[in-house]
Amino acid sequence: xLKDKLKAAxxxxxxxxxxxxxxxxxxxxxxxxxxxxxxxxxxxxMLDQGCFLESFTAVDLRESFTLVYHFASFDxxxxxxxxxxxxxxxxxxxxxQAPTISRVYPGADWYEREVYDLFGIKFAxxxxxxRLLLPEDADFHPLLKDFGAEPGND
Amino acid sequence: xxxxxGDPLIRLGLLEEALNxxxxxxxxxxxxxxxxxxxxxxxxxxxxxxxxRFGAGVFRPSPRQSDLMLVAxxxxxxxxxxxxxxxxxxxxxxxxxxxxxxxxxxxxxxYPNQYAIIPGADLIxxxxxxxxxxxxxxxxxLEAILMLEEKITKRGRLRKFxxxxx
Amino acid sequence: xxxxxxxxxxxxxxxxxxxxxxxxxxxxLLEMDGEYITKAxxxxxxxxxxxxxxxxxxxxxxxxxxxxxxxxLHALAYNQGYCMAVEKLVGLTVPERGEFIxxxxxxxxxxxxxxxxxxxxLLDLGAFTPILYAFDDREHILDLLxxxxxxxxxYCFYRFGGAPRDxxxxxxxxxxxxxxxxxxxxxxxxxxxxxxxxxxxxTRDVGVITRDQAVKYGLTGPTLRGSGIAYDIRKSEPYSxxxxxxxxxxxxxxxxxxxxxxxxxxxxxxxxxxIEQALNQLPNGPIMADKVPKxxxxxxxxVYQAVESARGEFGCYxxxxxxIKPYRIKxxxxxxxxxxxxxxxxxxxxxxxxxxxxxSVDVVxxxxxx
Numbered sequence: 001x002l003k004d005k006l007k008a009a010x011x012x013x014x015x016x017x018x019x020x021x022x023x024x025x026x027x028x029x030x031x032x033x034x035x036x037x038x039x040x041x042x043x044x045x046m047l048d049q050g051c052f053l054e055s056f057t058a059v060d061l062r063e064s065f066t067l068v069y070h071f072a073s074f075d076x077x078x079x080x081x082x083x084x085x086x087x088x089x090x091x092x093x094x095x096x097q098a099p100t101i102s103r104v105y106p107g108a109d110w111y112e113r114e115v116y117d118l119f120g121i122k123f124a125x126x127x128x129x130x131r132l133l134l135p136e137d138a139d140f141h142p143l144l145k146d147f148g149a150e151p152g153n154d
Numbered sequence: 155x156x157x158x159x160g161d162p163l164i165r166l167g168l169l170e171e172a173l174n175x176x177x178x179x180x181x182x183x184x185x186x187x188x189x190x191x192x193x194x195x196x197x198x199x200x201x202x203x204x205x206x207r208f209g210a211g212v213f214r215p216s217p218r219q220s221d222l223m224l225v226a227x228x229x230x231x232x233x234x235x236x237x238x239x240x241x242x243x244x245x246x247x248x249x250x251x252x253x254x255x256x257x258x259x260x261x262x263x264x265y266p267n268q269y270a271i272i273p274g275a276d277l278i279x280x281x282x283x284x285x286x287x288x289x290x291x292x293x294x295x296l297e298a299i300l301m302l303e304e305k306i307t308k309r310g311r312l313r314k315f316x317x318x319x320x
Numbered sequence: 321x322x323x324x325x326x327x328x329x330x331x332x333x334x335x336x337x338x339x340x341x342x343x344x345x346x347x348x349l350l351e352m353d354g355e356y357i358t359k360a361x362x363x364x365x366x367x368x369x370x371x372x373x374x375x376x377x378x379x380x381x382x383x384x385x386x387x388x389x390x391x392x393l394h395a396l397a398y399n400q401g402y403c404m405a406v407e408k409l410v411g412l413t414v415p416e417r418g419e420f421i422x423x424x425x426x427x428x429x430x431x432x433x434x435x436x437x438x439x440x441x442l443l444d445l446g447a448f449t450p451i452l453y454a455f456d457d458r459e460h461i462l463d464l465l466x467x468x469x470x471x472x473x474x475y476c477f478y479r480f481g482g483a484p485r486d487x488x489x490x491x492x493x494x495x496x497x498x499x500x501x502x503x504x505x506x507x508x509x510x511x512x513x514x515x516x517x518x519x520x521x522x523t524r525d526v527g528v529i530t531r532d533q534a535v536k537y538g539l540t541g542p543t544l545r546g547s548g549i550a551y552d553i554r555k556s557e558p559y560s561x562x563x564x565x566x567x568x569x570x571x572x573x574x575x576x577x578x579x580x581x582x583x584x585x586x587x588x589x590x591x592x593x594x595i596e597q598a599l600n601q602l603p604n605g606p607i608m609a610d611k612v613p614k615x616x617x618x619x620x621x622x623v624y625q626a627v628e629s630a631r632g633e634f635g636c637y638x639x640x641x642x643x644i645k646p647y648r649i650k651x652x653x654x655x656x657x658x659x660x661x662x663x664x665x666x667x668x669x670x671x672x673x674x675x676x677x678x679x680s681v682d683v684v685x686x687x688x689x690x
Binding site: 024026027028047050054055057059060070072074079081105106107109110118132133134135142143 | 370539
């Protein structure tokens with residue numbers, strides 16, 4: 001069973017949470033919580049088991065970000081979601097930086113650029129961290145919760 | 155036509171009318187599909203709706219060879235400089251048809267917090283005919299081409315029959 | 321910009337954002353060594369309309385029309401994915417007849433999407449006849465779908481809990497006649513295209529994608545199945561009424577452009593099989609779930625729903641915090657991952673091959689840019 005193999009592969013990484021998901025309600029078979037700095041190791045473990053990166057995005061929870069990685073497999077149905085909580089940069093504390101997983105999954109290159117474009121989260125070690133969707137000279141990140149209304153459009 | 159190219163230096167009289175008739179009946183559009191409306195533009199050029207019988211079926215990929223720009227789709231802020239540049243690259247006399255709600259006024263994407271689009275093609279280039287719809291049917295594109303022909307030649311098509319019911 | 325060195329002469333060529341291959345507004349920056357490409361970098365974002373930002377400013381029902389505009393060629397699959405995700409969040413069950421209606425309409429839409437792809441792709445390669453055939457067949461499908469949904473292209477037909485309008489007798493006879501007609505047209509496509517020597521020369525052994533690349537870039541859809549991997553959400557993670565039907569997943573062998581083309585042709589035949597079986601087994605009953613709340617206020621939580629669209633896996637990820645507006649919606653679109661493999665596959669190919677490879681990946685730019 002792929003789920004058990006994944007649990008066994010993730011066990012030595014000392015992650016905060018590795019538990020079964022409620023598939024009928026959420027669509028996940030396995031729910032994992034990790035720290036952003038553990039992500040390259042998690043990604044390598046998933047790649048070794050033959051999973052592909054289905055999707056990668058971020059959610060702005062006002063006090064922090066959550067990076068959400070979805071993994072699935074071509075051979076057996078087992079969707080894994082990995083939540084990684086990233087502290088925001090404030091006056092007191094320097095924000096945490098998330099390392100890139102594009103060395104493991106080259107497909108993550110564009111996903112990380114999109115997250116940088118929409119949220120402003122930088123990925124350490126990314127080969128080409130430029131904006132993807134907005135014009136190169138844009139100076140705002142639209143999906144942040146405090147992105148204000150623009151007065152009209154030109 | 156005078157409004158776009160300025161007062162013509164030489165008035166050719168009846169020859170101008172003949173030239174306008176020729177231009178109207180052989181409008182060569184630029185392939186400029188930006189989003190969903192592009193597919194309906196393609197369908198208008200295909201066998202069932204056949205834009206070619208009005209002379210407008212030769213879609214040119216290069217702006218230098220076309221005289222009609224059919225703005226089909228939403229203009230995003232990243233794309234706007236390219237739209238203006240393409241319009242400037244077209245030789246005069248040239249016309250623009252704004253196709254679809256997005257090209258007219260931003261369409262379904264216009265709302266107070268919108269940061270990404272230009273709400274309407276006529277904010278950046280002059281537009282001659284507007285086709286409402288999301289997406290408009292290919293028959294609407296045919297009607298727009300005929301309306302543009304009327305505008306160019308300043309003659310109606312069988313106007314006395316068409317306007318009788320109004 | 322021309323740099324002349326002792327050993328290499330490369331120059332930069334800009335393809336797009338306005339160019340005749342009507343895939344939308346894509347720009348590809350090419351660095352060329354003669355006619356061979358040394359580096360290809362796609363630049364996207366020219367169609368960015370801010371769907372995900374709109375989602376946070378609209379309630380669930382108001383966001384439904386956006387789904388038809390994300391990928392307009394297979395809009396019903398995106399409708400279905402979003403509706404299913406919200407139904408999972410709220411806890412609605414769609415009745416059986418509603419599920420069958422969704423499947424029939426989605427499969428018709430899939431066929432029309434593949435027809436547009438065949439026409440436009442062969443137009444890219446320089447053939448003018450197949451697009452006329454393909455769009456003619458597509459008009460028949462659009463007539464049928466227009467009867468029921470009211471739109472030709474950007475459908476917004478499914479509602480949370482089912483479908484709002486039922487199929488009528490004329491639609492069913494029309495679909496049966498169409499199935500017969502399209503089956504006879506496949507012979508035309510085979511002789512015009514599949515057995516065409518020029519087409520085979522341009523597409524065989526071009527743009528080969530290996531299994532390793534497919535896993536690392538997260539490819540899905542016919543782009544993946546051309547490389548011999550039988551991953552189709554309708555079989556791997558069955559949803560809606562698909563478990564009731566018997567159909568196959570065509571796969572290729574070598575992973576080149578020709579295999580990806582063949583997969584799509586065979587998929588159209590399989591879609592016809594599904595529609596036939598669905599019409600034969602169509603159950604009676606209601607088409608909408610009862611007790612659908614007027615103002616949807618799902619409980620806090622998140623959901624991920626995957627459906628198979630004509631381009632690959634469409635995933636809808638919704639985070640709800642108990643409000644009438646979603647907190648975050650992420651649309652996982654297949655063309656995003658499928659296009660990101662272009663820089664790797666396009667190295668050391670001719671520009672003409674690049675056009676063939678780009679077309680075979682079947683991208684729709686507004687869905688990448690959202």
